Amino acid sequence: MSSTPIGQCQPYDPRNANYPLNLWWVAGRSDELEDGKLVSRKLLGTDVLLYRKSDGSVAAMEDRCIHRGLPLSMGWLDGDKIVCRYHGFKYSHEGKLVEIPTQERCPKRGALRTFPIVERAPFLWIWMGPEGEADIEEVSDFPWLRDPNWVWAGGHLNIMANYMLLKENVLDLTHFPFVHQTTFGALDDYEAAATFVQEGSRVAFIKEFNNQPLSPIYNKDLEWGDRLVNRTDKGMSVSPAEHLFTATIVDPNAGPGERSEYLFRFQHLTTPETNTTHHYWWAASRNYGVHDDASAWIASIAQTAFAEDKEVLEAIQRRINESPAPLELPEVSAIADQGGLMARRQLQAYMERESR
Amino acid sequence: MSSTPIGQCQPYDPRNANYPLNLWWVAGRSDELEDGKLVSRKLLGTDVLLYRKSDGSVAAMEDRCIHRGLPLSMGWLDGDKIVCRYHGFKYSHEGKLVEIPTQERCPKRGALRTFPIVERAPFLWIWMGPEGEADIEEVSDFPWLRDPNWVWAGGHLNIMANYMLLKENVLDLTHFPFVHQTTFGALDDYEAAATFVQEGSRVAFIKEFNNQPLSPIYNKDLEWGDRLVNRTDKGMSVSPAEHLFTATIVDPNAGPGERSEYLFRFQHLTTPETNTTHHYWWAASRNYGVHDDASAWIASIAQTAFAEDKEVLEAIQRRINESPAPLELPEVSAIADQGGLMARRQLQAYMERESR
Amino acid sequence: MSSTPIGQCQPYDPRNANYPLNLWWVAGRSDELEDGKLVSRKLLGTDVLLYRKSDGSVAAMEDRCIHRGLPLSMGWLDGDKIVCRYHGFKYSHEGKLVEIPTQERCPKRGALRTFPIVERAPFLWIWMGPEGEADIEEVSDFPWLRDPNWVWAGGHLNIMANYMLLKENVLDLTHFPFVHQTTFGALDDYEAAATFVQEGSRVAFIKEFNNQPLSPIYNKDLEWGDRLVNRTDKGMSVSPAEHLFTATIVDPNAGPGERSEYLFRFQHLTTPETNTTHHYWWAASRNYGVHDDASAWIASIAQTAFAEDKEVLEAIQRRINESPAPLELPEVSAIADQGGLMARRQLQAYMERESR
Incomplete structure (x- = not known):
């Protein structure tokens, strides 16, 4: 298996492995x-x-x-x-x-x-990675998925595309109105790019939706109708293996002693299978609501939406796979791609650390 | 995309593109x-x-x-x-x-x-080809396909074989009695090779069928039975992209003022898809007859016959694809292959012009 | 076609032909x-x-x-x-x-x-192989398959694995209890390795089963129940193309003038198709019994068992095909592999003779 450090450019060459082993x-x-x-x-x-x-x-x-x-x-x-x-x-x-x-x-x-x-x-x-370099302290954990006050649903997809295509996908949600017109697209206003920040080796985006009615996927359990509330989305590429999204919902009208904060989290976990395919595990979790039918509805929406992503990513990868070597596909980036480009640098740092 | 000038030998190496872009x-x-x-x-x-x-x-x-x-x-x-x-x-x-x-x-x-x-x-x-080198004057046209005095039917096949295999196929109709036994094979006497001529960059064959009854595909509309007439077939590789076949039928017994000449034309239009596959558009047209059932019969015969060609060409290409590089398949040519070999030289000239 | 002499190591590299032509x-x-x-x-x-x-x-x-x-x-x-x-x-x-x-x-x-x-x-x-080097005297023959005193059944499988995987399979029957649990596995005690011998260029194993009841596949016709008899199995890789197995069954209690010896033979004939696939013809024959239902039962058991082998060998080959070049798969051999390793040397000798 050969590993090639990546630059700004596409890290998806089918002929190279673009994943760190030391993770x-x-x-x-x-x-x-x-x-x-x-x-x-x-x-x-x-x-x-x-x-x-x-x-x-x-x-x-x-x-x-x-x-x-x-x-x-x-x-x-x-x-x-x-x-x-x-x-x-x-x-x-x-x-x-x-x-x-x-x-x-x-x-x-x-x-x-x-x-x-x-x-x-x-x-x-x-x-x-190399034997003896594994540090159990570095293993991620999502304890809330074992917390009885939380509910969650999840799934697994085997996607015929390089895992970085999915990493970039979940770092830029402005694809919602286009890819997910009938699922997430109806949910949210991702018509403008988020703000991107670097937090150590982590790459994150933040976007606030204040004084707005809650999108259906979050509202299903709360049943707040058109009540105006505040929501902050934060998505973070913790490592090449892990992306964590949290929507923090605050009800500004909650009375004293009333609950005012609610959390909804998506885990997006990607593991390369080959240079051109990956495993994708997702989990949608929330610390409110116990409606079984809401959970089923959320799971079903998510499943459909991730199948839409799969279709898009696989179409991109097929074209990459047909491209002659060396891979130098033209690429124009938007402001909304900042996070994705930061994730490429994040990956590059992991790869360089490994080749030292 | 690499282009390799071809010699006399097979231009079908799956590893090379054998088509000009400037066309x-x-x-x-x-x-x-x-x-x-x-x-x-x-x-x-x-x-x-x-x-x-x-x-x-x-x-x-x-x-x-x-x-x-x-x-x-x-x-x-x-x-x-x-x-x-x-x-x-x-x-x-x-x-x-x-x-x-x-x-x-x-x-x-x-x-x-x-x-x-x-x-x-x-x-x-x-x-x-290169931008700016396109000359709209060079675009082919078949105005008779828009002429109300003509009728035509056509189809499209995606053939899993290099387009030159089809070019050579339509330049040598002596395959009729073997490939098209139940379709075109019954039609015509292509038991002897045609005469081949070079007309500028064009390659053509000519064959006369004089004082003979008309083959069914031409006779369907005319309903001449066994009447002895004259027919001249001319097939021409106009360019690597285009082959035009015309049967000119003359009734020597037409009285004064009576119509004596009838035309039947096949257009064979080939466009490479990849090095080993191509698109094939065909059209069968004639300037006589308006019988709907004759048209349907002609279209059906042609469709079946071209599917027979597809089967043959794809079997040849499969063997080519399995052959080790460099491609040096033994090949013995017949007199009837003259046209096909001239078409290889025609292609070679196009390719050489391009690499100047 | 390139031929590579093989060493002790795996001769299954998909990139090399590992079969002699002069055979x-x-x-x-x-x-x-x-x-x-x-x-x-x-x-x-x-x-x-x-x-x-x-x-x-x-x-x-x-x-x-x-x-x-x-x-x-x-x-x-x-x-x-x-x-x-x-x-x-x-x-x-x-x-x-x-x-x-x-x-x-x-x-x-x-x-x-x-x-x-x-x-x-x-x-x-x-x-x-090269013209003129064919010696008709070297062609194998199994005349007993044309002998009216013998009965046989056979089949053909196209196995998506290098033929040497099957050669090694039939030289080490200790896979019976694992691969053929419900077919041959129930038949015989191949829990210990056989004895391997070199006979000229031939590789053979011998194993005796004395004073034991007869396994069902041999007993089906004889209907001896639990009678204690002697059996000697001998399997021989005659050449890379041919493996012959004979079970010689002796009834120690046969009275004077009574028949005491019975033969059961498997022919395992392998011909490479490509570097990673082969044709496998088998025949199961015996010089006793004429029960049609016994023959059908034996054929059916053999067919099922060889399909089990096919599944195993193809799974191994798939992994080989996915392995990066050069092929250096780790391999640990057991005592029971002696015959298989001798067959690799047998093959190597054939290959070396050819490259002289």
């Missing part, structure tokens, strides 16, 4: 690993096997038997050990070859590469 | 551009957006937003302007970026490449 | 060539046309017209001659161009490459 990336969701289930997932170009051990923790290792190369995910579990379907080679959850059925001893060098994996429900985070 | 090529048909319809078509390796303006003329430009690369054909028209579906970038029909919804001013360098396009109904001709 | 390979089965039938089959990377002549022998030649490259298998036979569907070029069964319909004489250099082909029913063997 915790989402590998999947907690609820995927039902009892005994083997999940095979290509992450950062490598096939990874995921399963839950009897102690509840998760194992992650190369999904390729070191013997003759069969994906281990085609085999089965024996307790916490994984058995290859071809000749029954058995590995511990630490990737160590512990049994060859036809002989007494195993060669010592028989070991699969394993990956540090940390569960921060509802997500699983994996480290695929 | 008017058919881009589509007039009747494709219904009100507001956006047509995206890959021509000479480039994705082109086509639409009809309010004044009735046609716009042709790169089908790729200069902002972030979405095909503009996924957007919509606003009057004569095209709006990108991603962030609403708006372009004039001259490809000039005229509006970014989120800001007041547009960068001046925001321009799409446009292409001269000329309508000669029922066909649209495009120039994709 | 008789199976091209098909006798019963495929019904009257007038044209079979097109890619063998060792070359498209070959096969058909049966009027004298009952078989013709094999390049499946590509020397004129303009159409597969001749799209044409038809005229007696023993093959007619191209495009322009009617006609070739003798010796590949000589004998007629161009539109001219009197044929160019002398118009000849297709033909291939020596020998029928040893039920198989056809082809030689694709």
Whole structure:
């Protein structure tokens, strides 16, 4: 796998990997690993096997038997050990070859590469960089997704486009009126660019919607009708792996002792699958409302909208893939692209740190 | 895009473009551009957006937003302007970026490449060579297709084979008894090679069928039965883009004042899509007969026959595509291939002129 | 086609051909060539046309017209001659161009490459190495498949994996309990590795199952129930093209004058199609039993089991195909792999002989 530092220009060349290895990336969701289930997932170009051990923790290792190369995910579990379907080679959850059925001893060098994996429900985070450089303190967490005062819904899309196309998409919501005419487009006024700020290595946009009625997606539960309220949206590319959006809604007319602040958050979690495809996990969460039908409506709107993004991003990537090398597509940026361009520099910094 | 001059040998190497840019090529048909319809078509390796303006003329430009690369054909028209579906970038029909919804001013360098396009109904001709070298005087026209004394039918095939395979196909009709046994094969005596002539840059074949009964496709309207008449076929590769076939039928027994000459014409119009695929527009026209059922029968026969050619040409191309580079397929030519070989030289001359 | 000598390591690089040309390979089965039938089959990377002549022998030649490259298998036979569907070029069964319909004489250099082909029913063997080096004495034969005292069933699979993956598969039957749990897995005790021996250029394994009840696949006809008998399995890679397995069953309790020996044989015949795919013909034969339902049951078990192998081998090859060049997949071998590793050296010897 070759990594190329990127400049201002498009980081989407299908021939180059444009993702840092030294980062915790989402590998999947907690609820995927039902009892005994083997999940095979290509992450950062490598096939990874995921399963839950009897102690509840998760194992992650190369999904390729070191013997003759069969994906281990085609085999089965024996307790916490994984058995290859071809000749029954058995590995511990630490990737160590512990049994060859036809002989007494195993060669010592028989070991699969394993990956540090940390569960921060509802997500699983994996480290695929050099062994020993993983720092568990750096794993992200969204504790509110486990907080009983919050409700959330989420989904997973496998998008046939470089993950940076999605990163740029969620940093510039002025595409709402065009891509999401019938979903998010109806929600909000993103007709003007947001304000972009750099917060350390993080890239954020901020936009205020004050003294306005609340958009339907936020209003569904509150049922405030046309009441004029204040809302501040903040979207942040925390790292190449993670984007967090928070809408802070304030009711200026809340009486004393009445609740006045409400939060709505989108998590956008992207993990490269190959140079031209990625996994996208999203979660829409809020700390108000318990209406089941509101939740279902929000999930359905979000699902439809993200499918609209998928269609757009994949059309862009198809054209990129057909372009001759070296990739030098003409590109004109708008003011609203500031955040996306900052995210490219954010990525570049991650990549440079890695090649030191 | 690389262009390689060709020699006597096969010009079909999938790795090389074997088409001149400095030529008017058919881009589509007039009747494709219904009100507001956006047509995206890959021509000479480039994705082109086509639409009809309010004044009735046609716009042709790169089908790729200069902002972030979405095909503009996924957007919509606003009057004569095209709006990108991603962030609403708006372009004039001259490809000039005229509006970014989120800001007041547009960068001046925001321009799409446009292409001269000329309508000669029922066909649209495009120039994709260097700007300023397009000469509208050189655009072909088939005025008889607009003449009320003529009737015609036509179709479009997207053939997964290099366009030169079709050029060679229509220059040597001795394939009729083999490829078109149940369609054109029953029509005509192409058991011997035609006579080939060079007329300036044009390549033609001529074949006379004198004192013979008329083949069914010509006879359908005339209903002459076995009457012995004279027919002269002339097929001409006018350019790499255009092949014109004319059958001139003469009734030697026409009395004084009676009509004695009848014309039947096939237009074969080929435009490369990629190095290994092309667009093929055909039209079958005649200046006699107004029987609707004859027209339908002729169209149906032609459609079936061209599908037979498609099957043959695509089988040849598949084998070419699987051949290792450099392409040096053995090839033995027959006398009947003279025209096809002359067409390769015709193409070579076009290519050499371009690389000067 | 490039040939690379292989070492101990994996010979499956999709970028290299790992098969000798100087060898008789199976091209098909006798019963495929019904009257007038044209079979097109890619063998060792070359498209070959096969058909049966009027004298009952078989013709094999390049499946590509020397004129303009159409597969001749799209044409038809005229007696023993093959007619191209495009322009009617006609070739003798010796590949000589004998007629161009539109001219009197044929160019002398118009000849297709033909291939020596020998029928040893039920198989056809082809030689694709240098002309003149084919030695008919070296063609394999399985005369028992034509012996009325034997019964057999067989099949053909087109496996999307390098043929050496199958060679190694049939040399190490310890995969039975894992891949074939519900088919062969239930049959036999292949829980320990066999003994491997080199017999000249041949590689074999031997394993004895003495004083044991007979496995169902062997017992189906004999109906011996739990009677304790002796069985010796011997599997042999005769060449890269051929693997022969024989189970010799001996009934120690047979009375004087009673039959005591029974043979069951599997033929595993592999022919590379491309660098990453192969043809696999198998035949299961035995010299006892005439129960039709036993034969059907054996054929059905074998078919299901070989489909299980196909699934495994194709999963391995997909991962190989996705691996970056140069191919250096980690590999740990077991004692049971001895035979497979010997087969790689067997192949290497064939390849080296060829490059002298």
